[in-house]
Amino acid sequence: MLTDGIYxxxxxxxxxxxxxLAKYFAQQKIYIDLYHCNSSQINYxxxxxxxxTEEEKKYIHSFVIDFPTKGYYPGHYLRESYKYSETIYQxxxxxxxxxxxxxxxxxxWKSIKEKKAxxxxxxxxxxxxxxxxxxxTLSLKARLQQFLLRSSTRFNLLNADYVINYGGxxxxxxxxxxxxxxxxxxxxNATEIKWLEQTTTAINTPRKFLFIGRYxxxxxxEELSSVLKQLLLSDIRIKFHFVGPIPDEVKIIHPNIIYHxxxxxxxxxxxxxxxxxxxxxxxxxEGMPTVIIEAMASGLAVIATDTGGTQSLVSEKTGWxxxxxxxxxxxxxxxxxxxxxxxxxxxxxxxxxxxIKNEFLxxxxxxxxxxDIKRICKIS
Numbered sequence: 562m563l564t565d566g567i568y569x570x571x572x573x574x575x576x577x578x579x580x581x582l583a584k585y586f587a588q589q590k591i592y593i594d595l596y597h598c599n600s601s602q603i604n605y606x607x608x609x610x611x612x613x614t615e616e617e618k619k620y621i622h623s624f625v626i627d628f629p630t631k632g633y634y635p636g637h638y639l640r641e642s643y644k645y646s647e648t649i650y651q652x653x654x655x656x657x658x659x660x661x662x663x664x665x666x667x668x669x670w671k672s673i674k675e676k677k678a679x680x681x682x683x684x685x686x687x688x689x690x691x692x693x694x695x696x697x698t699l700s701l702k703a704r705l706q707q708f709l710l711r712s713s714t715r716f717n718l719l720n721a722d723y724v725i726n727y728g729g730x731x732x733x734x735x736x737x738x739x740x741x742x743x744x745x746x747x748x749x750n751a752t753e754i755k756w757l758e759q760t761t762t763a764i765n766t767p768r769k770f771l772f773i774g775r776y777x778x779x780x781x782x783e784e785l786s787s788v789l790k791q792l793l794l795s796d797i798r799i800k801f802h803f804v805g806p807i808p809d810e811v812k813i814i815h816p817n818i819i820y821h822x823x824x825x826x827x828x829x830x831x832x833x834x835x836x837x838x839x840x841x842x843x844x845x846x847e848g849m850p851t852v853i854i855e856a857m858a859s860g861l862a863v864i865a866t867d868t869g870g871t872q873s874l875v876s877e878k879t880g881w882x883x884x885x886x887x888x889x890x891x892x893x894x895x896x897x898x899x900x901x902x903x904x905x906x907x908x909x910x911x912x913x914x915x916x917i918k919n920e921f922l923x924x925x926x927x928x929x930x931x932x933d934i935k936r937i938c939k940i941s
Contacts, residue, residue: 563596563668585927587620598628646670660938688725691848691869700778727849727870750849751926756858761910764903767798769837781843788892834859845885857913879913
């Protein structure tokens with residue numbers, strides 16, 4: 562497994578995904594050579610892998626690779642990523658080769674290049690998650706970043722043996738970029754069973770909504786804030802909670818808008834989630850957001866944009882799906898959610914729990930991944 566970090570040593574969606582992959586593969590007694598990097602801001606002993614249990618650590622062989630020093634010129638991230646993949650490759654070829662390589666993002670770039678040149682390497686699968694560089698953006702800076710990333714991403718996707726597919730619009734996007742159907746391994750994001758609730762909470766009056774995430778352009782906070790300002794001037798009764806680092810200068814000053822800031826503690830975030838009715842995820846681009854899966858497991862209905870693999874989670878049975886970037890649709894669906902009957906909303910919340918329980922727990926996802934990998938490697 563090749564990754565640019567595992568949570569909590571490095572914080573991010575891809576890093577949390579890497580942590581869960583390693584954890585649940587190890588629980589199924591799959592031996593893992595884990596190539597990852599550290600963050601100097603974390604005090605854990607990364608070599609000891611303190612975030613895993615003693616039993617899990619029996620199956621994880623850790624290789625800690627320094628990520629190149631961050632540059633300042635355009636394209637520095639690509640140069641650093643390629644150098645990182647080179648260092649990983651030099652370590653990889655000195656070890657007994659594994660049966661299968663699972664790479665996050667650009668981490669297998671050098672390995673893919675060498676395999677294409679004729680070096681004997683095992684099957685390599687890459688996961689670029691949401692492929693945000695090919696999705697909608699409204700920012701000029703983001704468009705430039707997308708442009709810089711696209712060519713290198715295509716090289717990795719088209720020359721890897723396999724590509725991890727979250728489903729939904731991600732599958733359509735991968736095929737449109739030139740990936741072959743036989744390359745795709747469908748393996749969705751998932752959550753841990755500790756998030757799963759057996760029953761839904763009572764419906765709030767007025768209805769309570771929640772946004773969880775960073776303040777960045779693709780998360781759709783600008784569109785959401787614009788709609789909330791309009792609704793607060795009307796007779797619509799609504800309470801809205803924000804969790805995440807929202808800058809003071811963009812906060813809405815109103816008693817019905819609550820900003821919690823960053824919340825790290827599991828029990829604290831779980832209490833906030835369980836106190837509201839509906840998660841709102843108005844992103845312009847996404848993969849398969851962990852926050853949606855965790856909220857649904859906790860018994861929330863969801864309003865989300867139809868990006869990435871979101872449509873595999875959100876439908877009329879579990880919430881409301883809208884087009885990304887549409888302020889009008891977002892406004893109308895928030896009003897609809899406020900006016901939806903308690904019975905209909907309760908059904909959406911219950912359906913959300915059931916969907917996660919049936920399809921999006923890590924144990925189930927890893928079991929299927931193991932079947933796929935054994936088939937590819939012809940392991941009985």
